Amino acid sequence: MAVKPEYNQNFRIGLNAFGFTRNNEYFNDIADGYTLFGYHFNPKLVYFPAEFVRLEGGVFLWQDFGNNRFTQVRPTFTLKVQKKNYALLFGNLEGNLNHGYIEPLYNFEKVINDNLETGVQFLLTRERTKLDAYIDWERMIYPRDPFREEIAGGLTLEHTLWQTDSGWRLGLPLQFTAQHKGGQIDSSDLPLLTVFNGATGFNLEKKLHTRFWQSLYTKNYYVVNKEFSNVPQLAFEQGHGLYLNAGVQTKLANIMLSYWHGQNYVAEKGGRLFQSATTSFLHPGYLEPDRKLLILRVLTDVKLLDNLFLTVRFEPIYDFQNPRFEFSNSFYLHYNTDLFVSKVKQ
Numbered sequence: 001m002a003v004k005p006e007y008n009q010n011f012r013i014g015l016n017a018f019g020f021t022r023n024n025e026y027f028n029d030i031a032d033g034y035t036l037f038g039y040h041f042n043p044k045l046v047y048f049p050a051e052f053v054r055l056e057g058g059v060f061l062w063q064d065f066g067n068n069r070f071t072q073v074r075p076t077f078t079l080k081v082q083k084k085n086y087a088l089l090f091g092n093l094e095g096n097l098n099h100g101y102i103e104p105l106y107n108f109e110k111v112i113n114d115n116l117e118t119g120v121q122f123l124l125t126r127e128r129t130k131l132d133a134y135i136d137w138e139r140m141i142y143p144r145d146p147f148r149e150e151i152a153g154g155l156t157l158e159h160t161l162w163q164t165d166s167g168w169r170l171g172l173p174l175q176f177t178a179q180h181k182g183g184q185i186d187s188s189d190l191p192l193l194t195v196f197n198g199a200t201g202f203n204l205e206k207k208l209h210t211r212f213w214q215s216l217y218t219k220n221y222y223v224v225n226k227e228f229s230n231v232p233q234l235a236f237e238q239g240h241g242l243y244l245n246a247g248v249q250t251k252l253a254n255i256m257l258s259y260w261h262g263q264n265y266v267a268e269k270g271g272r273l274f275q276s277a278t279t280s281f282l283h284p285g286y287l288e289p290d291r292k293l294l295i296l297r298v299l300t301d302v303k304l305l306d307n308l309f310l311t312v313r314f315e316p317i318y319d320f321q322n323p324r325f326e327f328s329n330s331f332y333l334h335y336n337t338d339l340f341v342s343k344v345k346q
Contacts, residue, residue, distance in 0.1 A: 001094060002338065003082040005051040009344040014056060015337055016042040020112050022330035028322055029283040030291070031272035036112050038064035042076060046338060054080040060116060074116060089121040099132050100156045103271040104223050104243055104260065105177050105197050110269070119153070128160040141186045148190055149183035152269065158203070167207030173221070175199045177269050191231040197267045199223040199243070212251045219245040225265055235277035235287055239264030247297075258295040265291070273317065292320035307337040 018040040026033035044058025055078075062072040078091040095117035096110050121134035132155065139150035154177035162170040175198065182192035201221035208215055223241040227234050240263055247256030265276045272279045273293060278286040295317050302310040311334070316327040 001080050003054045007048040008051040010048045011341040012046040012338040013341055014044040014046045017335045019333040024328045026326050029286045030275055030278050032280045052082050085126055087123040093117040093121040093134055101175055102221055104274040105175055105199055106269050107271045130158050132156045141183045143185045145186045146188055148181040148186055148188050150181050152179045169205045171203040173203055179268050192229055193233050194228040195268055197225045215249040217247055225267055234266050236264035236266055241265045254299040256297045260293040262291045264289050294318040308335045
């Protein structure tokens with residue numbers, strides 16, 4: 001959501017189109033295998049009342065191929081105030097993959113299945129520090145509603161501890177998500193639910209000064225989960241995990257090898273493969289307290305036009321507890337631009 005001084009008093013038309021296909025060839029008892037295939041389309045009218053303010057409204061359309069009806073039709077609205085080092089958003093947030101979460105905390109597929117986040121967000125960008133803090137109001141309740149109010153939120157932070165001119169960089173990441181389900185005016189018999197997931201560790205990167213080999217990196221996290229509900233509702237009240245990654249960025253692809261060892265780990269927003277409690281409707285109640293995975297990720301981003309990108313992912317997975325190879329493959333087309341319409345005369 002660009003805010004530029006030269007856009008002051010501009011009316012523009014925004015277009016955000018996202019085509020996706022993702023095929024999960026999973027046969028384990030934790031996460032079901034399935035295919036996602038369709039598109040999101042979000043046209044919007046944008047006005048810049050000042051050189052640091054962006055106001056936009058539109059409609060979000062989501063259609064899965066093979067379904068003659070739209071899966072979702074929702075209005076969108078964002079007010080963004082942006083200064084030199086920070087931005088404040090109200091309405092639809094810059095969420096999902098923009099947060100920069102690791103997958104044990106935040107499911108990559110939310111960019112398809114739960115694309116819109118609504119609430120308030122604060123972004124801070126400085127030379128050595130990047131922060132994203134937000135509240136996502138997921139479900140509103142009114143008197144006597146038969147369901148609970150649902151609120152989510154979190155924070156991602158990375159601070160550069162050490163950086164050299166030769167290309168070395170050491171970063172300290174901190175991430176957490178929190179969910180709360182409850183309320184005082186609903187008629188639901190379900191008790192309050194409060195859940196926390198967090199991660200910290202270190203990221204070490206070395207830039208390579210060649211045309212093909214661009215960088216080497218390792219990203220390593222210790223992950224925890226804790227339920228604070230008065231009446232426990234999840235399969236495990238607390239757990240933890242170790243998430244180790246090493247990779248190389250080349251001109252053609254980003255190749256990363258990941259190791260996950262989780263014990264009693266559950267995360268309502270996290271990737272399904274990393275859970276110790278099943279998310280599968282085929283195997284309800286299945287638990288795997290000690291879960292170990294090895295994941296190879298091959299990721300390619302191709303710039304087709306200035307605002308059009310193609311992303312291809314191939315991710316074979318080895319499950320140590322249930323020895324077998326599984327995989328997912330996907331590609332995405334993303335087009336996002338603003339088109340000038342007119343300028344308000346002063």
